[in-house]
Amino acid sequence: MIKRKHKGMPKKNVLVIGGGVAGLAAALELAEQEIGVDLIEKSEFLGGHAARFSCKASGECVKCGACIVVEKLKKSFLNPNIRIHTGCKIKKFENNGIIKTRVDKESSEISFESDAAIIASGFKPFNPVNKPFGYKRFNNVITNIDLEEMLKLEDDVVRPSDKRFPKSIAFIQCVGSRDESLNHLWCSHVCCGSALRVAKKIKSIKPETEITFFYIDVQTFGKDFQEFYDSMKQEIRMVRSIPGDILISDNDCPQITFFDSEKNCSIDEIFEMVVLSIGLTPGEDNKNLSELMDIKLDDSGFFKSGENSSTGIFTAGTSRGPMSIEDAILDGGRAALEAIKYIDRKDL
Numbered sequence: 544m545i546k547r548k549h550k551g552m553p554k555k556n557v558l559v560i561g562g563g564v565a566g567l568a569a570a571l572e573l574a575e576q577e578i579g580v581d582l583i584e585k586s587e588f589l590g591g592h593a594a595r596f597s598c599k600a601s602g603e604c605v606k607c608g609a610c611i612v613v614e615k616l617k618k619s620f621l622n623p624n625i626r627i628h629t630g631c632k633i634k635k636f637e638n639n640g641i642i643k644t645r646v647d648k649e650s651s652e653i654s655f656e657s658d659a660a661i662i663a664s665g666f667k668p669f670n671p672v673n674k675p676f677g678y679k680r681f682n683n684v685i686t687n688i689d690l691e692e693m694l695k696l697e698d699d700v701v702r703p704s705d706k707r708f709p710k711s712i713a714f715i716q717c718v719g720s721r722d723e724s725l726n727h728l729w730c731s732h733v734c735c736g737s738a739l740r741v742a743k744k745i746k747s748i749k750p751e752t753e754i755t756f757f758y759i760d761v762q763t764f765g766k767d768f769q770e771f772y773d774s775m776k777q778e779i780r781m782v783r784s785i786p787g788d789i790l791i792s793d794n795d796c797p798q799i800t801f802f803d804s805e806k807n808c809s810i811d812e813i814f815e816m817v818v819l820s821i822g823l824t825p826g827e828d829n830k831n832l833s834e835l836m837d838i839k840l841d842d843s844g845f846f847k848s849g850e851n852s853s854t855g856i857f858t859a860g861t862s863r864g865p866m867s868i869e870d871a872i873l874d875g876g877r878a879a880l881e882a883i884k885y886i887d888r889k890d891l
Contacts, residue, residue, distance in 0.1 A: 553579035553624055555886050557879075558644055558657040560832070562629070563591025564608075564868055565860020566663035567615040568875030569882075574624035576883055581655045582619070583631040583646055585828070590616055591665050593868050597694035599740040608868030609695075615872070628653065636835045638854055640889075658889070659855040659882040662846060663875060664832060666823040666861040669719025669727075676715065676789045676819055683709070683795050683816045686718075687738060690818050700745055702816050704795040709815035711753040712745065713799055714738045715786060720822030720865075721759060727822060729843055731865040734820040736764030739775050741818075746778050754779040755814070757786055757801065764867070789817060823865040855889075857881050 555578050559570045562584030570580045588594070594616070596609045619625050628648065635645040642657040668688055671678045678684050682704035685693075693700060702709050716738065720731040735758065742754050756779050761772065786801040797817045803810045825844030833840050838856060839847050846858040859878035860871040 553577050555579065555658045556581065556656065557882050557886075558583070558642060558655055558660040559663060560633070560660065561591070561663035561665055561860070561862070562586075562589035562627070563663060563665040563860060563871070564593045564612055564615060565665070565862070565871040565875035565878075566591075566661070567612075567619050568872040569661045569663060569859050569879040570625050571615065571618055571622065572876045572879035573882065574622045576879075577624065578883065578886070580625045581628060581657065582625055583628045583633070583644075583655075585630070585632055587629050589619065589627065589629065592668065592688070593871070595688060595695065596691045596737075596868070597698075597741075597744075599694075599737075599744050608872070611868065611872060633832070633835060638836070638856070642855065658886045659857065660836075661857045661859055661875075661878045661882055662832060662836070662838075662862050663859040663878070664826040664828050664862045666865065667825065667827050669821040669824050671718050671819050671821055674718060674819075675787065676718070676817065677791065677797065678819060681789065681791050681795070681797055681817075684789060684797055685816070685818055687714075687734070687741070687818055687820045690741060691737075694741070694744065699748065700816075702795070708749055709752070711755070711814045711816075712742075713755045713757060713786075713797075713814040713817045714742060714820060715799075715817065716756070716758040716820045717785060718819040718821050719824065722822075727824065727843075729822075729865065730762060731822040732762055733764070733865060733867045734822065735762040736768075736867070738818070738820045739772070742779055743771075743775060755782055755812075756780065757782050757784055757799075759783070759785060823861060826862055829862065855882070855885050857885075 557573050559566050559582045570582045573580050593612045598609045631646040631648045634647050637643040642660050644655045646653050683702050784801045786799045788800045790798045792798040792813050796813045798813045841847050845864045846862050857878040859875045
């Protein structure tokens with residue numbers, strides 16, 4: 544840990560772009576080292592997508608990271624070294640040793656001067672509306688984020704069509720990830736762990752719920768993954784197949800068509816609700832930020848790692864690729880420490 548605290552107002556300043564968990568983690572690490580932070584966020588709220596996620600504990604903590612978001616938000620608002628600017632859009636960016644940034648905020652402009660910058664612009668959830676699963680056409684086909692918000696706000700699971708607890712739920716993985724037709728060849732890493740933890744929580748609420756998990760393969764997560772995964776295989780049905788189509792049946796129940804490799808045939812099965820585990824795709828601001836700040840994106844559209852550290856621009860969190868809440872927080876801290884090292888080298 545770098546210790547460079549001094550008394551009085553911060554003499555150095557870092558611009559943090561993005562108020563999700565990675566941006567908050569970076570801002571707090573910098574502020575605790577007595578570096579001033581201008582944290583800019585395009586929306587009116589901080590926390591990013593992670594603020595929409597529910598706690599998945601079912602008797603004990605499962606380390607999903609959701610509760611950490613609240614903690615980071617509170618600390619950021621209370622830290623005097625962090626200046627928070629919401630509803631901001633970058634209009635101009637110059638980097639000539641000192642970084643000069645101008646942003647639009649409502650009908651006015653604000654300018655910042657910074658010694659370094661951290662991009663933590665986050666990710667964009669894949670929109671599955673054009674996939675053959677009936678999202679936005681069938682009431683009881685929802686995304687994992689819809690389900691997360693439902694659990695967070697109501698601590699319950701209900702069918703959107705009739706507000707009744709579904710007796711059978713299908714989770715479909717890799718919707719928008721590992722999809723050659725979309726040129727989305729990457730794995731989103733977090734979907735399997737999140738879906739299985741939510742399935743565990745649902746079973747703890749209503750043990751009689753029948754849950755089916757459609758997958759390509761299961762991405763490992765956490766140090767206790769194997770034990771947790773083995774226990775879940777006893778509680779839910781695992782089907783190694785991705786459905787090709789969803790139609791609607793009686794009572795707004797989705798009907799899934801999938802190939803059963805054990806029976807070597809196609810099967811139609813009806814569920815009371817379907818949850819699509821949507822992938823993490825590059826943030827919608829990545830292209831614009833790349834052009835404004837003269838930094839490169841990789842072939843997938845995420846920011847390349849480490850290419851701009853010599854110019855004082857660093858990237859953090861899911862702006863660099865899919866990662867969990869905990870990993871994004873750690874990555875925000877890493878970017879902050881790299882920015883501090885860069886600033887200290889400039890002073891030599």
